[in-house]
Amino acid sequence: MPSDRSAVTLAVSTVVFALRPDPATGALTLWLPLVRRIREPYEGMWALPGGPLGEDEDLAASARRTLDVTTGLQPHYLEQLYCFGDVDRSPSQRVVSVVYWTLVRADEDASALERPGAENVEWFAADDVATHPGRLAFDHTTILAYALDRLRAKITYSPIAHAFLPAEFTLAELRAVYEGVLRRPLDPANFRRQILAQGTVEPTGGHREGTRHRPPALYRSNPARSRATLTIPADQEIPS
Structure with missing residues (x-):
């Protein structure tokens, strides 16, 4: 696919963290939902929930909308994490992504699990995904690793665990x-x-x-x- 760098597309993505029992040990571990891409680039690969910023949307509203549409989540906690804008992060066009993160309570997680028709959404253990470069589309492995580091640092000096x-x-x-x-x-x-x-x-x-x-x-x-x-x-x- 030819590359178009003449314009910049602004996108919004969200890293979702929920705590679920590890299947092997039963201990709580961080999990996140990923969305299987249904078009190029990276068709068939997993990616963070998100998409282009709507013309009449603010950033947070776009993050909430794409989360609701893709995962059924309507979390109470949403915070802007970072902005990613490397020139070659998308092979087809120049894309700058404003990334949010959300921390999900158990009741919110349960509601998302009950949502029907989410065949292109699957939950993964966050650390397993973050330690396998190339598993996610675009630079989403880098984004996930950044979010994990940020969460683990922030929990040591703020009440974000609540x-x-x-x-x-x-x-x-x-x-x-x-x-x-x-x-x-x-x-x-x-x-x-x-x-x-x-x-x-x-x-x-x-x-x-x-x-x-x-x-x-x-x-x-x-x-x-x-x-x-x-x-x-x-x-x-x-x-x-």
Whole structure:
């Protein structure tokens, strides 16, 4: 296909992260939906959800629309990640992509799974895809790797982990998010001490019922500390 560099096409793509159990271990791991391309370039290959920016759309609206159309997802958390514009990232034309990322709660993930007719959409383990160059169309492997690095860095200094959870959650559920994103276990006692000391969560006064043992306390995000800085090291367990 001839290359047309006379004009620049603006596109919007989205990296979607959900936490799902690993089929082998049962531990939470990061997964994302990919869309099989049905036209050239890269026909038949997998790509991030997205497409050209609509004439009357703003960037975030375009990201939300393409997510809804392709995956059925209508996530509550959407953030602009980065802009990718290398000259040769598309073989047929000059394309600049504004990339968003979204973190999906379990209930939102379940809703997407129930959506019928998504034969060209499939969920993959994010790290498996990111470590296989050339598996995705365009430069989407590079974009995915960038998003993973960004998430794993940001979770160590911000309360972004709360975006994976419902409004009320237990500390064990919060710890499972950190472990799933960072891909390593964290000491429960140290984690509890560290998180409570940071003040990024506050008790609701309620408890999680229906457990076999003593009902664990429920917490929620503390809006007064929504921008608080955490001190969880990216490469080691939470210190005592």
